Structure formats: C-alpha cells, structure tokens
Amino acid sequence: MTVSVHYFARLREELGRQEEQAELPGDSLTVAELWQHLHQQPPPARLMAAVNQEQAGLDTPVRDGDEVAYFPPVTGG
Amino acid sequence: MTVSVHYFARLREELGRQEEQAELPGDSLTVAELWQHLHQQPPPARLMAAVNQEQAGLDTPVRDGDEVAYFPPVTGG
Amino acid sequence: MSVTVEIHPDDFDPWASVQQAEQAIPAQARGAASVFVGRMRDFNEDETVTGLFLEHYPGMTERELERIVAEAEARWPLLGCHVAHRVGEVRPGDALVLVATWSAHRVAARDACSHILERLKHEAPFWKRERLADGSDRWVEQNTPGT
C-alpha cells in the first residue's frame, strides 16, 4: 500500500521535510504503527494526527491511498 | 422647598404628564414620601426612581432643588 | 483606556461604529475585541411587532452607561469600551444596542462585554414601546433573562 504523509510546523522543521510517499507492506496499519515504521521509534508525546484531513487518534486505521498528517498541538486563534 | 419631578414611559402616559414642579413643606423628604405627597397613595410595586440623574431607592432623601424621576422597570438593550 | 458612549436618534451602522472606536485603542496592545450587537427583531412573545419606540432619560442615560463601563473597568483589565444605543422610532432590522470591549486577553474582553450588556439592560434608563401588526401599542414590561 502507498500513503502520502505530511508534516507541519515544528515537526516539519525538525524532520526537514514537509511531505513523503510511503510504500508499506500489508493493506492496513494504525497511525502509531505508520509513525513507528517511518521513524523507527514510537510517536512522541502530544503528537496530533489526521487521516484524510480529519482528526485521528493513534489507533485510527490507515489504508492504501490515504493522506496522513502528523503535527504538534495546534495554536491558532 | 421646590423639586422638579419627571415621569417616563408607561408612567408618563398613565399620569398624563412628563414633568412637574413640586412645592413642598420642610427641607427634606424621601423618594417614597414625595410620591405619596404628589399622588396621595404609596408608590406602586416595581417603581424605579432617580435623584439628580442617579439611581435612587424609596428611602433616598430629596432636597430643595433636586431633580427626581420616577419610571417603570427599564427595558433597553 | 478609551471609553465612548453614544446615543443615536437615527439608524446607525454598528460595525462602522466599532471600527471607528477601535482607532482609539493602541493597535499593538489590543489583542482581543468582544462585541455584541442587538437589533430589532420582528417578533416578540409570538405577536408580530412592526415598529418600536425607544424612550430614554437624556443626561441620566449617558451617566448610567459611563458608570456601568467604569464598573467593568474596575473589574477587568480593559483597554477600551464602546457603548452605543439607539433611541426614537426604530424599524425592524435596525441596530438597538452595541457593546464593544478591548483587552489584551480574550476572557476579560468577553466577560466584560457580557457584563456591560446585562447591566445596561437592567439599569440604564431606556424603555421600549412596541407597535403591533393590528396598530396597537404596548410597553415592554421586562427584558428577557440573560442567563
């Protein structure tokens, strides 16, 4: 399966990238497992995520073709 | 003593007057006593009053030259 | 601290009024603005209201509004307050009341705005007389509760 992964704000700067395409074995994994696969460590504390532009938890499933985003706590307003 | 008395809203319409000058014996009386003197009955329920354009109670003293106003509950906003 | 109190005998544009009042607040400090605008609706207590006459007590009205604003200033860290109120013959849709507060902090601005509005409704000398669809008039006896 293939998913597109987006990073925002401090996370984008620290990782040095804004977007990547990830090729993964199997046909589903969780938001947390995707992070582990990409970064070889568990998700950091206070990580926020979205799947297909909707708020997601670490347990939210990710499937082929999904758009996944990781970001720090939001600070708008 | 002389005081000017103003009426507003429903009270003004019911009494058929907006303003009157009152000549009174003595040199002080209360807002309630002034009403009794002018209308020969106690103040009605929920009557509001002001002395010299400041909120007043039924016990507030009225003196020579004061501007006294009587009105129903306010309904602005 | 910028305080302005306005009584409008004719229809006024509340947003233009806020925009103008805001010019007096230092731009780099204001942070948060909270605004309430009340307009005349065409219904009240299930009868059709076609017009409104707003009576006030000239002189005392301005003093009461200034007193209410001063009370809010003493309680919250405000940078400015702007209060405007319509009087006279009002048509449906016209603005009746405007309360705007500025603060460095959003909670102060919001709470002060609510407080001023509620005080104004219960203490400032304004009285509404409604004109109904059948041509009759009635004085509004009391305001709807704010909470």
Next chain:
Amino acid sequence: MSVTVEIHPDDFDPWASVQQAEQAIPAQARGAASVFVGRMRDFNEDETVTGLFLEHYPGMTERELERIVAEAEARWPLLGCHVAHRVGEVRPGDALVLVATWSAHRVAARDACSHILERLKHEAPFWKRERLADGSDRWVEQNTPGT
C-alpha cells in the same frame, strides 16, 4: 442558516468582513450578533514579539472550521456563523481570527461564539511561530487557557 469560513493570506478588516457576512442573515430575524476579534499583540510571555508566521493545513483547516461551526449549530439556535482566520506573515496589530454568530437570542449568540473560538484554538490546524526582537524564532507551544 448562513455559514462562511475564510482563510486570509493577507491583512483583512474584521469589521468589514462581519458587515459583509451579515448581509446573508435575514435582517428581520437576526436579533443578536456576538463577535470576537483576536489581533496580534506585540507581547507574549514577557518577550517582545515583532512578527508572527501562521502555518495551516490547507483543506483540513476549512473542513475543521466547518465541522466546529456545524457542532455549534446543532447545539444553539443560530441564524448564521462567520469565521475568518489569517495565515502567513503577520504584523503586530493585524487581525488573526474573527468569529461572528447570529441568533434571535443573545445568550445563544454569545455562548456559540465563545464555543467556536475555544474549539478553533484547540482543534483547527493552525500553528504560530513568533519572531522575537533579537531576530530569533520560536514555535508557540500551546494556547493560553480560555477560562
């Protein structure tokens, strides 16, 4: 029910924005409008902030704002909501956020406006990076509490 959500890449006039959005609300029903405008201050946590960069997640931002507004609509009897948010390079004094709600009733307008603002601050994908007087930058780690 009129709902508008705007993302502004350049400075915008919040009062003109409210005035325009209000045209879509039936004049004779709107009754009460509650508005919050947040602007960039020149201080935060006691250091001098000279500029701000506001990053957002295009697409998700608009969806989240619409979801937050829909949540408020389900809870209060609203006639309209207008939400605008600035993105990009911001200067002190510029408007950052605008939330406006219309209802027949003042308490509904006020509570919905507060609710939308708090939800926006905690859920909508915007991130602030502050530029300090010494030329350094820092990401804002969290919003100040709303209550």
